[in-house]
Amino acid sequence: MSNDTKSPLLSWLDERYQVSPLIEFLRHKEVPIGAHSMAWYFLGGATLFFFMVQIVTGVLLLMYYQPGEATSWESLRYIMTKVPFGWLVRSFHCWSAHLMIICLVAHMFSTMLLKAYRPPRELTWVTGYVLFAVALGFGFSGYLLPWNELSYFATVVGTDSVKSVPVVGNWLLEVMRGGPDVTINTLYRFFALHVIILPLACFALVGIHLLFIQRQGMAAPVGECHAPRGMKFFPSFAVRDLLLWLACLFLLVALSTVAPYGPNIPGMEWELGSKANPLAPAYPGIKPEWYFLWIYQLLKEFPPHLLGLEGPQLCLLLVSVLMGAWAAVPWMDRQARRNQPSPGFSDFGFAAILFISYLTLKAWDIGAVGNDVDAPASVASVARTCAWWELGLGGAIIAIRYTVYEHRWFLFSGAALLHAGLHGLAGIGYLAAGLVAMLPVVAGVVMIYRAQSRGEETAGA
């Protein structure tokens, strides 16, 4: 940019801070346009918008909220019943938290399915993954702050699984709770986590994540080192992003006013309810937030003891292995590393969606009969009904992938559907059905790996 075309303000800034290179960078920055929809590129921005709403509404709530045995629940009731628009601020805070997680999940799966994690963007994936964990931490720590019955017992159950961590489990549990049990000390610790520690961590991680994206640009579609076309970041993409933020704001206003206490779906409701009483017995139907429901349900599927370990220990181990595998996808997906399509990993992503959705549907007790949802007849009915839902959902996804995207790799998602079918329709236990469904996957992967190795050998010869 020549000096004479610059505005006086810009010249003034440039003289002092040398902002020209930055402006030049932004001026030339482009977003790749590939065969896939551009919509995926906006999910990260929407997540950032909801995060900013969290910060603003969180600060407003802090003006009245007082953590304490005799004040947490009371101050929140005061906010909701006495403070002008207090109910709206809290509703904004809760709705934007859920919408942020929804956008974050969609953003993560879109990154997975578009292989945007391939080199040189592995660390962008890792920072995004850690940000996702931090967001879940926000949800978990914030859940206890109202200090009501539901949040109390959900925290009791949620924190208890920490004791399954080998060697340091019990110590970790006590540090987390501030004692052997969930008490007001737990709330103090969660409060510090929710309003200081996690926001600081989040700011740092968002900064690094955005820096990586700005340095490397957004990923071009697989097979194209440089996208055939590009959209100017300024003003074209930025204006679209801004319009999306406006749409998000409208959505937030609409949801917060129409359903200020949530949509009344288990795991997505924030009625204040009764104050927590650690000496009252638990009641049926205590469930965590919707994004933890699959782990909650998985815990229920494990018997008390298995393979010499306690059920919750083994469950935690399985969840850790799955999460570890998810984090390591950029290194495991060797085809994507060579910028080639990797249909197996795309299918793995879809299978993960199906696996989580079946457990979540079951946790919602869809198809339960009678009042006792844990009665054997009701449990069988839930498994069956959810299996039909799952088969419908999975069938639709596969049909769309086959016809629209011409995918031909369905081994993992087929196994996820077989798992649901064997469990829900044939009545086989959840874990046993999972084992049976894994057999064709293992056989298929071994055969494909061998065929590939043979192909590479022939090519080498």
Place this chain on the structure above:
Amino acid sequence: MGWLASVLYPVGRYLTPLPETGPTGPVNLTRGEIGKLEQDGFVIVPVVGKRVLVLEDSEGDIRALSARCTHEGCTVQYVADDSLIWCACHNAKFDLEGGVISGPPPKPLPRFYGERRDDGSVVINVVEQA
């Protein structure tokens, strides 16, 4: 390494909660707690940081057990009609000795000493029974 340890050790110690204090020997239930026991057939009381379920069985004997479910830690309750202890979180059932009848808990509920004295007072001791 030494520098890291010199930072982490005090932080770790600072975060580790101090052990609960309180009477380590037998404790008497308060009048309010006894009233609740008589009315509901059971009461949950805090003793040295533990939640203790005190119940009166069909024979009129006092029993004291940990009220913390061994599955995921929910607070259990006494169901007098079925003469069993129930955890509502995942529908677990325990017998009055604390043994698991059904459901996911991997261990029985720890048992404590509990007794009604001639003067009507109820005393419990959280030293675990064999």
